Amino acid sequence: MRELLxxxxxxxxxxxxxxxxxxxxxxxxxxxxxxxxNARIIKNDIKEIRHISPDFLIQYSTAxxxxxxxxxxxxxxxxxxxxxxxxxxNILKAFFFLEEPFTYEHLLQSLDISLPxxxxxxxxxxxxxxxxxxxxxxxxxxSIIGDxxxxxxxxxxxxxxxxxxxxxxxxxxxxxDLENLISFFLDLTKFPAKYQNLxxxxxxxxxxxxxxxxxxxxxxxxxxxxxxxxYNQLNNFKNQLKDLSLNxxxxxxxxxxxxxxxxxxxxxxxxxxxxxxEARKTSKKIDRSYHTARDVLDNLTRQFEIQFSNTDELIWHxxxxxxxxxxxxxxxxxxxxxxxxxxxxxxxxxxxxxEATVIEMMRYKNSLKQKExxxxxxxxxxxxxxxAEGLINQLxxxxxxxxxxxxxxxxxxxxRFLISxxxxxxxxxxxxxxxxxxxxxxxxxxxxxxxxxxxxxxINGVDNKRIINISRMPVLQVVNExxxxxxxxx
Numbered sequence: 001m002r003e004l005l006x007x008x009x010x011x012x013x014x015x016x017x018x019x020x021x022x023x024x025x026x027x028x029x030x031x032x033x034x035x036x037x038n039a040r041i042i043k044n045d046i047k048e049i050r051h052i053s054p055d056f057l058i059q060y061s062t063a064x065x066x067x068x069x070x071x072x073x074x075x076x077x078x079x080x081x082x083x084x085x086x087x088x089x090n091i092l093k094a095f096f097f098l099e100e101p102f103t104y105e106h107l108l109q110s111l112d113i114s115l116p117x118x119x120x121x122x123x124x125x126x127x128x129x130x131x132x133x134x135x136x137x138x139x140x141x142x143s144i145i146g147d148x149x150x151x152x153x154x155x156x157x158x159x160x161x162x163x164x165x166x167x168x169x170x171x172x173x174x175x176x177d178l179e180n181l182i183s184f185f186l187d188l189t190k191f192p193a194k195y196q197n198l199x200x201x202x203x204x205x206x207x208x209x210x211x212x213x214x215x216x217x218x219x220x221x222x223x224x225x226x227x228x229x230x231y232n233q234l235n236n237f238k239n240q241l242k243d244l245s246l247n248x249x250x251x252x253x254x255x256x257x258x259x260x261x262x263x264x265x266x267x268x269x270x271x272x273x274x275x276x277x278e279a280r281k282t283s284k285k286i287d288r289s290y291h292t293a294r295d296v297l298d299n300l301t302r303q304f305e306i307q308f309s310n311t312d313e314l315i316w317h318x319x320x321x322x323x324x325x326x327x328x329x330x331x332x333x334x335x336x337x338x339x340x341x342x343x344x345x346x347x348x349x350x351x352x353x354x355e356a357t358v359i360e361m362m363r364y365k366n367s368l369k370q371k372e373x374x375x376x377x378x379x380x381x382x383x384x385x386x387x388a389e390g391l392i393n394q395l396x397x398x399x400x401x402x403x404x405x406x407x408x409x410x411x412x413x414x415x416r417f418l419i420s421x422x423x424x425x426x427x428x429x430x431x432x433x434x435x436x437x438x439x440x441x442x443x444x445x446x447x448x449x450x451x452x453x454x455x456x457x458x459i460n461g462v463d464n465k466r467i468i469n470i471s472r473m474p475v476l477q478v479v480n481e482x483x484x485x486x487x488x489x490x
Contacts, residue, residue: 001154001334003090003128011037011333012045013082019058019067027064037204052081075121079336083162087111088125091118094156096135096145096210124255143460148218152211153326156204159338160329165199170206177247178206184240184263188233189396190424191271200329201264208260213250218259263327267321276316289319294369304353310389310464319349321383322368331379339382346385350395357381402486405448407440407455418454419468425479427486454478 002010014035019026032039046065050058057068083089094107095392104189108115119139126136133154135146144151154211163169170178171249182201186193193201211217234241234254245252258265268286270276280287299306308314329340347354361380365371407420408414415434421433433450434481442461445453452466453459459467470478 001128001132003132004092005082005086005335006088006127008045009082009086009324010245011035011041012049013078015042015045016049016052016067016078017075019065019079023067023069025061025063025066031065032068037463053077076161076338077337080162080164082335087113087121088128089162091121091125092137092155095142098142098214116149142290144216148211149218149326151216152204152207152218153329156200156207156329157332158334160200160203161334165195170210173206173209177244178202178209181205181244181248181252181260184244185257185264189264189271190265196212201261203329204263205260209248209250210264212256212259213248263324266323270316270325273313273316276319277312286319289322289368290315292364293318296364300353300356303356306353306391306394307393308388310387313382314387314389316386317383317400318364318380321380322365324372325379328379340378343378343382343385349399352475353395354381356382371374382434398427399429401429401432402452403433403450404482404485405445405450405453406432406434407453407457407459410456412436421475422454422479422482425475426482429486430482452459452482454482457481469482 002013005013018031028039028042031044035042046058053073055069055071055073057070059066059068068299090111091107094110098106105115107113108118112119113121122137122139129136132148133146135144137143137150137153138145159169165451168175172187179202182198182205185191185201191201236258241252250256251408252260262411263269264271270279276286276290278387280290294311297311297314300306313385321328321331326332333339345355358377358381361384363457365377365380406415406418409420419432419434423430442459445459445463446464450465452468453462454468456471456472460470466479468481
């Protein structure tokens with residue numbers, strides 16, 4: 001949803017992302033070609049963005065410009081800046097927090113914007129939302145209407161990206177009360193939560209509670225209420241639910257609990273692998289999901305000779321990921337694209353395997369009668385790569401190993417000593433060899449297939465190899481150079 005940033009904001013974000021990912025000097029003319037705007041515009045942008053954060057410094061010199069990040073702060077701070085200062089996102093946030101029908105005049109005071117400008121911006125926001133989400137901002141009365149699942153997902157993701165782990169945007173709920181409600185839910189379901197998904201559930205719960213209290217409900221509960229096994233246990237927690245209800249000013253009835261946690265109380269979502277496998281016996285749909293996912297893994301095994309050591313667990317994760325489409329935070333992003341960035345690196349390193357995985361995930365979604373939208377396939381691909389145990393190691397082992405020749409003028413034992421030293425500190429993808437011949441022939445060295453040569457003496461005339469002369473080079477620098485070579489595709 002970067003489209004909700006202005007053209008200028010998108011351009012400035014592109015500049016910062018490039019400088020973050022390429023921490024070297026670059027001339028403005030070269031940067032302007034990469035970003036797609038002339039150098040004068042880029043220069044003016046840089047003047048503005050130099051004031052975004054005191055933790056980042058953009059230096060100027062005859063070599064061009066370079067971003068200096070001495071504190072090693074993540075780029076998320078930049079994303080949060082744009083999300084917190086963008087007019088469009090501030091308008092969306094203002095609409096979300098309105099608790100009764102307010103007029104535009106009420107919004108004008110908090111947004112410091114003219115009425116004609118606000119009307120124009122709302123129309124543009126709706127145009128952009130229409131192509132990505134099934135909701136819009138309504139003028140009279142001021143409200144958000146449309147698909148409640150998309151509304152809750154969008155704002156859960158927005159608040160997650162805007163505030164992160166350590167800031168809380170909801171003043172209408174005590175954070176402690178919310179944590180108690182979630183603890184109740186986790187105890188009830190035995191959900192295996194860690195801090196990442198605990199925070200996501202917390203954010204989704206706050207958004208759902210706010211929407212329910214302002215009079216909006218999801219139709220997704222109509223056919224599922226009471227069917228989930230957790231409802232058989234609710235009578236055991238009447239007093240606890242009564243206390244929690246008082247804290248929120250909302251009766252925590254089974255219907256409202258279903259509303260709040262509907263992403264995780266779907267009958268086809270499983271908290272444990274044991275529940276998932278057991279459900280295959282009674283549900284044709286679950287069994288089809290399992291077998292189709294198993295076929296996906298078998299196809300990849302046949303094509304690439306890859307073995308999956310945690311097959312059932314991986315299929316369970318894929319099933320839940322597919323079910324939580326447009327419900328799980330981080331299944332798609334507002335502006336960060338961090339998950340896509342991670343997958344881009346995997347794709348660059350293993351292009352054939354990645355392409356085959358995408359095709360198989362599309363086939364899996366088809367079997368579940370789900371749309372093949374790219375954002376949803378990406379989330380499945382991400383789940384696949386991150387939950388398949390030992391997969392990356394196997395893919396690396398199948399890649400062509402980097403060959404390094406080690407030469408020394410000291411004695412025959414010194415190269416072997418160097419190999420043992422560097423092997424311990426460098427990538428397993430490097431294959432070290434030494435030269436045991438009686439003579440050194442430059443032409444013969446040039447014709448070898450070594451990717452690099454480590455030596456403690458000069459070798460002239462070998463221009464087609466990477467020569468690393470270690471005679472006065474610290475061990476750490478040698479290790480860094482070798483590791484750079486081993487991951488050069490990244």
